[in-house]
Amino acid sequence: MAVPKRKMSRSNTRARRSQWKTTATTLTTCPQCKSQTMPHTACPTCGAYKGRTFAEAVRTEFAN
Ligand SMILES: [Zn+2]
Incomplete structure (x- = not known):
């Protein structure tokens, strides 16, 4: 693997x-x-995704 010969200046x-x-x-x-x-994520507010509600997504929001 190539290794730099010189220390790079602070400016660079x-x-x-x-x-x-x-x-x-x-x-x-x-x-x-x-x-x-x-996008492509269950709503953190109501847990809705593709017309279904994922209550688990709502619960994990407050657990973390
Ligand atoms: Zn929502």
């Missing part, structure tokens, strides 16, 4: 890290309670 390190960015989470609207939820 910081210039590279200045390009790190976060992206906004994609959110969809729950068809049942109209709250914002992550």
